[in-house]
Amino acid sequence: MYIGGPTADPLLQPSFLPDPAEDQLAPNxxxxxxxxxxxxxxxxxxxxxxxxxxxxxxxxxxxxxxxxxxxxxxxxxxxxxxxxxRGQRGRHALQRRQFLEARDRMHDGLVQIINSIYTVPHDTMDKLKGLMKKQVNSTSGYNDQVQFLARRIAEIGDRAQNQRPDNARVRRARGELCQVDLESRCKWYTGTLHLMVRKMYEDPKNEKQKLEEIRKAVKDSLDEFEGLAKELETNLQGAEGLEEEVKQALTANKWLEKDLGALVHKEIPNATSPEKKQVWDDLKTELTFMLEVTDEECRDKMKRANKLDEMLKLVKETVEKQRESLLGDEEELSSS
Known part of the structure; x- marks a missing residue:
């Protein structure tokens, strides 16, 4: 039967239908x-x-x-x-082993550059660990700085990868930073920088030009990596100031110091919006009005707060209840 009409699909006409007897393969x-x-x-x-x-x-x-x-x-x-x-770590380890085996036959300038890739970052890491061990007293504060450094190392490594001639196909630093320790992130960085050198050296340019470009790219990256020590010192100084602010705000409720400190260190150092800092300022003001909290349920709610604005809301409610309670007591005294 012919299917007529202007909207008829020609593939549905009898002449286009496949012969059931034909042995046809499915498209996939x-x-x-x-x-x-x-x-x-x-x-x-x-x-x-x-x-x-x-x-x-x-x-x-x-x-x-x-x-x-x-x-x-x-x-x-x-x-x-x-x-x-091989995984990424295996490939990085292999390229270093191949370098150690072949460096006697390589250009002296290139050997010096690659040697610096494996010495400067590790020396810097020792300095960073020493700073944190000396100045960071809490586990949460230590973890915050590890997060900061891991993120910065990933950024520096990604910038180095952009120097590669084949940077369009490069996969950037991945993974949840909370699951990455500084040692493994440093190894990733050195392997990434070494691979950048290899790819740049494979570029069809004259030897002198290639070495000059490689030397500059590596120096810029290593200088930024070494600069992490100053960045960390600045962070730690700011962290000390925050700890003092927390202590001053909790004169009557020292039991909240640990939990509030963790929230402050989590949100304030990396806060870019003025609203976030305003929340902390408002919270400090409210905390100065809050009398000692003895109700266990109220304490538990504050300890479980996940954000500063959530803590601010709880503190405001508590201060209001305390104010109402004090006013009620005054009215009873005056009436008696």
Missing amino acids: HKPKVDPDNPGNPGSLTHYAGGCKPCNKYNPERPDDSCKHAERCSFCHSKEHERPKH
């Missing part, structure tokens, strides 16, 4: 791969000894490991030992 059909007898072009020369193993193919998952399947130009024979894929 992928031929089954026989792991015992692979028929892809790259496997045909396996027994002649001229093949190269496919680093994607897995004989335990023959149908979904190599996307090229039966068209792959690399060998899928089960007899090959499957190559292992």
